[in-house]
Amino acid sequence: MDGLKLRNVGKTDLQLSALGLGCWQFSNGRGLIGGYWSSIAERGVSEIVKTTLDGGINWFDTAEIYGRGGSERTLANALSRLAVATDRVVIATKWWPLGRRAASIAQTFPERVKCLSPYPIALHQIHQPFSLASIPSQMREMARLYEQGLIRAVGVSNFSAAQMRVAYKALAGYGIPLASNQVKYSLLDRRIERNGVLDTARELGISIIAYSPLEQGILTGAFHRAPERLRTLRGARKLQVTAKRIETSRMLIDRLEEIAKKHDATASQVSLHALVTLHEEAVFAIPGASSVQQAQENAGALHLSLSDDERREIQEMSLRVSDNG
Template identity: 55%
Template sequence: MAEGILRPLGSSDLRLSPLGLGCWQFSKGRGLVGKFWPVLEDSVIRDIVRTSWEGGINWFDTAEAYGGGQSEEMLADALSALGEAGRGAHVATKWWPIMRTAGNIGKTIDERLRRLKGWPIDLYQVHQPYSFSSAASEMHAMAKLVQQGRIKHVGVSNFTADKMAEADKALREHGLRLVSNQVKYSLLDRRIERNGIMEAAKELGVAIIAYSPLEQGILSGKFHSNPELVKQISGPRKWSSGFKPEALNRTRPLIDRLNELADKYGASPSQVSLNWLIHAHGETVFAIPGASKPHHAQENVNAMRFTLSQEEIGELAELADRSKR
């Protein structure tokens, strides 16, 4: 792996690259959520993981829900294909809580470990805040797994500020801390800055892991330069309001500025958008863009090769705010 700038994940001892690789697209078309992406060949998955690793990304985010464990298996195989050089890679995965209780966490951990084929779980996350148990009960179950040495750190996903505080309080009873909250966050979706989640994360020392960091590809600018591409979108993504003509018109000033900054830094609008995410709040925010082709992975890693100025970060935030008015 190329040496990059690593940062601590929340209060943990994990030192991770600001960008990780989101692995939802490794689901092989299995299950309900797996159909969101086209089926990728095993060789393509290996190339995506290798390109990410060699470019400086040292952690990979998957989940039980991604193809019912298929993404975990594909990731494990791709990491193993790196050989001895890839032994320092970190894996984050998630427990699916819907229609379950906290008792299921301990009952299903062996299946998660089996799917990951010997790769340790550095970060185990509760995928949604909805289960038949409280956040505190879930954290007590997670703490037991840490004590047993079956996982290393505990995170959550899509938790509100209050639930983050509840989770962290429960973990403290075991001498642990909540490490991360994975939420939707991008230049065009900054709700966590207004609903207390970002503030709570900073107060608790919890890392924010941003998913959908390019807002379904809108921040790439390709749909602004060629609106006809919207007609080619397949799957649920095509119904996103951001692809409507009036929305593209509202966000055009932001995209124009992203293009200008891309020219300045020898980057792309997508890379500038990702760079904004990982620098706008110090070291609090990590992001997990996906990649369905190796060149997408290369695009991701290049987003860590420069740093926007504070003035540019503020300017982009203001343009993003105006696009919502």
């Protein structure tokens, strides 16, 4: 598979590259969620965005909760500084539901538009299944945005198989397909293959968007090569990237690096390419990038050409070491 073509998201006409850029790290270190990452200078963000686009990635995923709109504004500012045409990029963002009712979707949408201006919102997503409102009422509000031509597609995030079915059925009542479910998924975390999420998504024609596809950096091999990096981690990331997980994943990382060497690539590129080709075109992924080098590596994953035997071996080894619980 020499170069991954654009794919339709679910049953929509929205065409995206198999990889997008996750923009959580553009939060400027603001807020409880945004503070997970250190701030990146304006020039650095622009360079990351330019490298991403030049590498063939055509979409960016952000969210209201990332720095309380900070990530959205930072992304839009970078695109504007680069004079990127509005029809050259696709923007996905998310409504934060915690403690809110469905009416909040319409009430907060103008702020999303303002933060991302002049770039339109193509894919609008429910960030978590934690709203005070029912899923059908949330889908009703999303349908109104769609019918007004304010968005091109509706998605959800972190929804279970059952919750996804409810959202799908509710949207279908308006003649609108549920485009996607954004969930945690990687070669080291394949729980959606066990809990019905992936099977349900494929049955209903809903795309999976994988976040944390590199497991917070574990699948890059950086911590295996330099375990002392573990001491530099902060916050919640320390709970996810542990010495135990580094050791249990070593066998997979070693093989990813061997395969990568044959293709003049990196372990992270092989990992990303394998993930978005495991299930034909059902899975997209949104790795982040805090540097130009990481952005180059992400985009390079689109252009690998792994053999069927290599993909099969990665699949089998991944299943042996992944979190399936």
